[in-house]
Amino acid sequence: MNLGLIPAKWAALTPRRTALVDIAHQRRIDWATLDTRVRRLANGLRTLGLRSGDRVAVLSRNSIEYQELYFAVGRAGLVLQPLNWRLSTEALRTLVADAQPAVLVASAEFRHVAEDLGRAVDLVRLLHCGPAGDGSYEELLASAPDTEPPWCEQVQDTDPCFILYTGGTTGAAKGVVHSHRSVAAGMLNQTVAERIVPSDVYLLTGQMFHIPVVLSMNYLAHGCPVVLMNFDARQALEVIEQERVSAFLGITTMLNWMLEVPGFDTYDLSSLRNIQYGGGPMPSTMVRAVAEAFPCGLIQGYGQTEGTTMSFLSQEDHRDALRGIHPHRLRSCGREGFGTRIRVVDADGHDVPRDGRTPGEIVVRSEANMLGYFRRPDLTAAILRDGWMRTGDVATWDEERYLYIVDRLKDMIISGGEKIYSVEVEEAIGRHPAVLECAVIGVPDEQWGESVKAFVVLRPNLKATAEDIIDVTRRHLASYQKPRSVEFVTELPKAPTGKVLKRELRAPYWADRDIS
Amino acid sequence: MNLGLIPAKWAALTPRRTALVDIAHQRRIDWATLDTRVRRLANGLRTLGLRSGDRVAVLSRNSIEYQELYFAVGRAGLVLQPLNWRLSTEALRTLVADAQPAVLVASAEFRHVAEDLGRAVDLVRLLHCGPAGDGSYEELLASAPDTEPPWCEQVQDTDPCFILYTGGTTGAAKGVVHSHRSVAAGMLNQTVAERIVPSDVYLLTGQMFHIPVVLSMNYLAHGCPVVLMNFDARQALEVIEQERVSAFLGITTMLNWMLEVPGFDTYDLSSLRNIQYGGGPMPSTMVRAVAEAFPCGLIQGYGQTEGTTMSFLSQEDHRDALRGIHPHRLRSCGREGFGTRIRVVDADGHDVPRDGRTPGEIVVRSEANMLGYFRRPDLTAAILRDGWMRTGDVATWDEERYLYIVDRLKDMIISGGEKIYSVEVEEAIGRHPAVLECAVIGVPDEQWGESVKAFVVLRPNLKATAEDIIDVTRRHLASYQKPRSVEFVTELPKAPTGKVLKRELRAPYWADRDIS
Incomplete structure (x- = not known):
């Protein structure tokens, strides 16, 4: 159940079938080639002196090398720390300080950020991968043996295989650790x-x-x-x-x-x-x-x-x-x-x-x-x-x-002692035909504790006023649930999953208070 | 991953959907009813004094109760020993002597065999189930609480859930022990x-x-x-x-x-x-x-x-x-x-x-x-x-x-030092249009060590002689591979999977020798 053995299986069964297509760089890789590269990478990382459980961070847009790293760390008994390149260098510094990776792999476009991060943590090696399969990452592969990494057999199902950080835009980022087994169970679903x-x-x-x-x-x-x-x-x-x-x-x-x-x-x-x-x-x-x-x-x-x-x-x-x-x-x-x-x-x-x-x-x-x-x-x-x-x-x-x-739970608004679920208010606002999307948060209110504030993105070429928006909620909700204020914006801050980052909307209003 | 929780899941999601249909007895059971019965059965078995890991044997044709037992033992931390009712009472005695079940559940038609087996092993209880959901099995269920069996939470994935005996027609029956995890892995495939x-x-x-x-x-x-x-x-x-x-x-x-x-x-x-x-x-x-x-x-x-x-x-x-x-x-x-x-x-x-x-x-x-x-x-x-x-x-x-x-491996024939794979010979014989099915074994041969013997079942209303059969192999095989003798039979001895039981065909020829 070692995730790193996925390419081994398909290199055995369908060696010449395409495993990955990289649209950005117009590259394709078949299973046999991928498996050989994963074995070399696993061996190469270990020859740098890494021990089981050590972290390997990666800062890159989607690429074949990125997938190689997911597999190679499993094959070598290491743990991947994928980094969100959309974050500020400062936020990334916090994440590497937390996970203390021994190796950082960065694509060419993030070379400077990576060098900065390399100074914030005690790296054994900073590896660069180029847009066309070059850089020190390739040199490591080329110099490593393509034999089966012996550490693979020692990996237990319950050993960690990667750490994904959530909440990275605030100071309270947490590293979610998944094991080979937990990932396999997610896959089964x-x-x-x-x-x-x-x-x-x-x-x-x-x-x-x-x-x-x-x-x-x-x-x-x-x-x-x-x-x-x-x-x-x-x-x-x-x-x-x-x-x-x-x-x-x-x-x-x-x-x-x-x-x-x-x-x-x-x-x-x-x-x-x-x-x-x-x-x-x-x-x-x-x-x-x-x-x-x-x-x-x-x-x-x-x-x-x-x-x-x-x-x-x-x-x-x-x-x-x-x-x-x-x-x-x-x-x-x-x-x-x-x-x-x-x-x-x-x-x-x-x-x-x-x-x-x-x-x-x-x-x-x-x-x-x-x-x-x-x-x-x-x-x-x-x-x-x-x-x-x-x-x-x-x-x-x-x-x-x-x-x-x-x-x-943390987006729930409490106004005058009443619980207001932001999703209910958003659903009501979404009934207005001019609304493309919206987000509702609680903002400080001296009288009620919190009051409801709506951020609204209108559809192109359609119009609505704040009063129109409040009107539509009045028809579908209790009075205490309707927004006290409406702000029209061109877009909402979002996580890569598409979830609206309400904490970013809330931040300016709660900056001087003890609520994250 | 406890198999016994399968009915709990579907009782929650689709309580009124049919879980099992028993054609022989024209019965149907939905998930809610099945789950309740499984919980009662699990509790009932435990109230008899059984401890985690104890065996519960079952002797029955396919029935709803049989499936209940598979689930209930998992839910109660026990182990099922399903018995092949096609075996002789003597062979069954060997199997219960090996697994030492604490409880034996038998359907009405096997009551007498079950009573015989009950004398061969130290049973806590012999439970009978009737063709229409009656007998002491039902009484146990009726008297047991339908609360969640507390032992279920203690069951580990790697704990055994059932033992299936193979080779039961010889004296060398072996109990194959599967765990909740090994069964779940087989299911995933x-x-x-x-x-x-x-x-x-x-x-x-x-x-x-x-x-x-x-x-x-x-x-x-x-x-x-x-x-x-x-x-x-x-x-x-x-x-x-x-x-x-x-x-x-x-x-x-x-x-x-x-x-x-x-x-x-x-x-x-x-x-x-x-x-x-x-x-x-x-x-x-x-x-x-x-x-x-x-x-x-x-x-x-x-x-x-x-x-x-x-x-x-x-x-x-x-x-x-x-x-x-x-x-x-x-x-x-x-x-x-x-x-x-x-x-x-x-x-x-x-x-x-x-x-x-x-x-x-x-x-x-x-x-x-x-x-x-x-x-x-x-x-x-x-x-x-x-x-x-x-x-x-x-x-x-x-x-x-x-x-x-x-x-x-054990069906391979060695004749004059040459390895002969029985399947190859069978494939050649199968090319004769009159052949429905056949089986090839090695029999003792003073000159060659072993020689090839074929058992052939002909299609209804078609005919062939031994020489016809040998002729067809001669056209497709090397000379040393062809049968020395052909015996026409009306059927071949088979395991429930349909595999031909070659050991039964071999037995008369090797009875006085030290080969099983």
């Missing part, structure tokens, strides 16, 4: 949800420093080619046509952009079998538009870095809802995955009623749960107990255990 | 090979004391209904039509019988998605006949009690071969499964050339490998070493790692 077949071709639309990389690695585990790109809507359509892509993860914004590409109808998208989306439910009009535009099944996934995808709204759920059977389920993020147990509990840990109305916190029991936060037993103990993981997400559930996310 | 979807319905054609029970339990793990029957060809066709069965395991003989049911064409088999077959390759004419008769994909599986299904010839492999692409692959049992690594090695443990010609022994590394033989560390050590399991099966493999079984 995806295998069952996506019903992968050997002829599938996967397009990785997100960045490889983020948890959905597990979804693409799962296709590799099935021997299916993965196409790497740095997302662009028009190029994505071209790539789907050219590479006969069968599946991808499309967050709402991406799908919106793709639908708006001029000449959308002229692309041949007939190879598609599944689109998974996440980062929250899509408005039903959007789901309908996607279902009509793309000739394939839809899957909604709900997940976290700490647990990969935990629940799924299936292809059948979508098909039924679009036909008018349980149409409200389009607002649900579905039910627990194949290897997952999910409960929605009150503050005392008891199940809340399955009535679709009573909110509680989602807790998850699964082998896909992370090992814990890197060197933070305090934080780990706060959310992982007796095998159950607290998600911090507030939801209701119905008789058949469909989950309806209400809010992040 | 099946999930990927069969591409299970929520709408599937599985027909269990074999008996539940045999390893393919893992295939049906996997459908239950996916929340799909399983239809239990005691195989009859006509009834199987009726059941497929009535229950909209999508998949079953059909050994060659079963498929033969089904094809010969009068009015075969009048059955609606349109619900079928997959037929898996095993127990050796089918003649290509048979594969073609099955592919034409059944509107679904074909999968060939190669497995053992010790490792569940280890290799698969996929739907695409069949489709391609039938179209004339690599047609010889119909003679292959495919390639390693999703979570499996397979090698073919010589006596020194080195890979034999992947040339499709050089035979070696199949060895398997997989989490689906058994824990070992019950209380036989000597036998376990002989076949399980460094995570690799010796199968005792001789095969060749080709460049793409397709496996071609040549023989069981």
Whole structure:
């Protein structure tokens, strides 16, 4: 179950089949070549003096080398620390100071940042990879033997294989540690949800420093080619046509952009079998538009870095809802995955009623749960107990255990003693036809403690006033839930998953207070 | 990953969906009812004083109670010992003497055998289940609480969940011990090979004391209904039509019988998605006949009690071969499964050339490998070493790692110093149009050590002489490989999997010698 052995399997079974396609650099690599390079890289990293469990950081956009590193660390008994290159150098310095990697691998475009980071941590080696397979990374490979790395046999399923940092834009970044087993368990849930077949071709639309990389690695585990790109809507359509892509993860914004590409109808998208989306439910009009535009099944996934995808709204759920059977389920993020147990509990840990109305916190029991936060037993103990993981997400559930996310616990607004779930307010605002997207937060209010503030992005060429927005919420919500203020913005700050970064919206208002 | 929690999951998600259909007794049970009964049974067994790891033996044809027992022992931290009711009472006595079950559950028809066995072993309780859900088994359930059995949480993945005995017709029966994890790993291979979807319905054609029970339990793990029957060809066709069965395991003989049911064409088999077959390759004419008769994909599986299904010839492999692409692959049992690594090695443990010609022994590394033989560390050590399991099966493999079984190591004939693989001789004999099936063994020969003897079953209304049979082998084989004698029989002795029991054919010839 060592992830690093994935290329070994397929190099044995289908050596000349394409494993990875790198659109940006117009490169392809087959399984035999990939496996040889992974073995060399694993041996090369060990010859630098690294010991089992040592971290190898990587700062790069999506590339073949990035995937090689994921496999090579597993093969060598090391741990990958993928870095979010969108972060500031200062934030990155915090992350490497926390994980203390022994090696940092950086692509050419991040050479200067990498050198800066190299001064902040005691590196054994800084390796550069060039845009065309050059640099010291290649030199290490060339000089290393391509024999089977002997450390591989010593790796246990429960050994860590990578650390992904979350909350990196604040000072409170936490390293989520996954083991070979937890990743494999996350993959199994995806295998069952996506019903992968050997002829599938996967397009990785997100960045490889983020948890959905597990979804693409799962296709590799099935021997299916993965196409790497740095997302662009028009190029994505071209790539789907050219590479006969069968599946991808499309967050709402991406799908919106793709639908708006001029000449959308002229692309041949007939190879598609599944689109998974996440980062929250899509408005039903959007789901309908996607279902009509793309000739394939839809899957909604709900997940976290700490647990990969935990629940799924299936292809059948979508098909039924679009036909008018349980149409409200389009607002649900579905039910627990194949290897997952999910409960929605009150503050005392008891199940809340399955009535679709009573909110509680989602807790998850699964082998896909992370090992814990890197060197933070305090934080780990706060959310992982007796095998159950607290998600911090507030939801209701119905008789058949469909989950309806209400809010992040920390995004909940308390105004005049009333709990206001930001998602409910956002849904109401989203009913205004001019609204493309919006985000609702609580801001300090001397009278009420907090008051509701809405950030709204309007659709191109459509208009609305603050009063129009407040009006629409008045029709659908209780009076205390309506926004006190509305701010029109051109875009919302987002994480790579498409989740709106509410902490960034909140920061200016709470800067002088003790709330993160 | 406790198998006993499968009904808990689906009782939560789809409480009123059918879990099991028992054709023989015209009974159905939904998930909520099944889960309640499993909890009661688990608690009931524990109230008898059983401790974790204690064995519960079962002697019954396929029934809902049988499946309840599989789940309840997992839920209670106990271990099931399913007994092959086709065995003699004497043989069964040996098996219970070996596993020392604390409880024996027997269906009404085996009451007397069970009472006999109860005298051979120190039972805490003999439980009877009636054909209509009665007997002391039901009384135990009725009196036990339906609360969650607390022992369930203490069960580790690597704890044993059942013991299946192999070789039960000789005195050398061995108990193959599987853990929750090894069964789950075997299930994962099946999930990927069969591409299970929520709408599937599985027909269990074999008996539940045999390893393919893992295939049906996997459908239950996916929340799909399983239809239990005691195989009859006509009834199987009726059941497929009535229950909209999508998949079953059909050994060659079963498929033969089904094809010969009068009015075969009048059955609606349109619900079928997959037929898996095993127990050796089918003649290509048979594969073609099955592919034409059944509107679904074909999968060939190669497995053992010790490792569940280890290799698969996929739907695409069949489709391609039938179209004339690599047609010889119909003679292959495919390639390693999703979570499996397979090698073919010589006596020194080195890979034999992947040339499709050089035979070696199949060895398997997989989490689906058994824990070992019950209380036989000597036998376990002989076949399980460094995570690799010796199968005792001789095969060749080709460049793409397709496996071609040549023989069981112990079925190999050595005549005049030449190795003769019985399967090769059988293939040659099978080319004679009058031959339905055949088996080849070695018998003592003063001059050559062993000589080749063939047992042949002719097709109804067709004739052939011994000389005809020898003639056909002469055209396809080297002279030393041809049978010296041919015996016509009406049927061949077979294990429940459909594998011919060559040891039974050999026994009369070797009775006075020291070879099993």
